[in-house]
Amino acid sequence: MDRKALAAAFPVTVPVLMGYLAIGMAFGFMLQDIGYNFIWAFFMSLTIYAGSGQYLGVSLLAAAASLGTVALMTLLINFRHLVYGLSMLEKFRGMGWRKFYMIFSLTDETYALLSSAQAPVGVNPKNFYFAIALLDQSYWILGSVIGAVAGAVLPISTEGIDFAMTALFVVIAVDQWKAYARHLPALLGGIVTIVCLMILGQVFGQQQMLIVSLAVIVVVLLALRDRLEEKEEKSC
Template identity: 75%
Template sequence: MDRKALAAAFPATLPVLLGYLAIGIAFGLMLEAIGYNFIWAFFMSLTVYAGSGQYLGVSLLAASAALGEVALMTLLINFRHLVYGLSMLEKFRGMGIRKLYMIFSLTDETYALLASAQAPVGVDPHNYYFSIAILDHCYWVVGSIIGGMLGAALPINTQGIDFAMTALFVVIAVDQWKSYKSHLPALIGAGAALLFLLLIGQEQMLLPALGVIVAALLALRDRLDEKPEQQREVKA
């Protein structure tokens, strides 16, 4: 591990540290509440590491869901990661075997950091990206363990605690809105989601909405890739 890259990446991951400890603890509490202790929380966070997918996993375990149902629900809830992966092709190019881990570790929060990440001067970019992914993963695992241990030691009511994941998504969305001058991608995403929510309801909206979002972003790729100077020249 490149210590220089790790030290440079840590400040950038502080918002995720705070968020992942909170929602990781919530996940550990929920898992403990259905009879799975912190050891299960550790291994699930280490090997699955799916954020909202793990929250769903708690409900599926509690309901003794069939393997086919688990596979389908996981695909639906994590389908958005196909879009994440496509947009990271250039950043992950040349990372060798580490590319496999980068693909595995591409959660919503890690993607949000990597999408705008620029390695400091003197730090290898690939080592910097890898350090961000490793740190975020560690935060989630530690939070899950703490939650599982707290759930075993204290009588905690976990009703409604899964809203912690929704709250973190909102924080990330607000941060991304403030960070980028162009709000077109966010507006496309919100518009497509709202449209299909009204047309076909929340149970079936995800895949059609994501399909429309991907198509729209691909169609507008040249415009979105333009630098501010180029956009001003076009307007002039």
């Protein structure tokens, strides 16, 4: 591991450290509450590593859901990562074997950092991106294990604790809004989602509506890609 890249990436990931310790602990509490100890928390965070997907996994484990249900629900809740991947194609180019880990580790928070963070002068950008992804997952694993251990020792009620994930999403959205001068992509995403919810939400349900809205957002952004990139170049 490039120590120079790791040292440069750590300050950038401190906000994620704070968030992941909190929501990772919440996940650990919830998992322990349904009878799965810190070992399960560690391996779920190591191999699954999907915040909202792992929160959902707690409910599915508690309900003894079938593998088919687990697969379908995981696809629905993590469908947005297809959109993330499209915008990271150039950034991950030339990363060799690390590309596979970068794809695996592309959570909402890591995506937000990779979209805006710039490698300092003298630091290899590819190593910098890899360090960000690696540090973020280590924070999540640490938080989930701490939460599971604490949940086994302390009598903590988990009611409403899953809202921690929603709160973190809101914080990330606000930070991204402040970081960029142009808000058209965010506005398009919000408008498309609201329209799809109003038209399709009652008919198909929120999960199916989410897939449709994400698909529409991808099509709209691809159609406007040249215009958006042209405006970005002019603003620079």
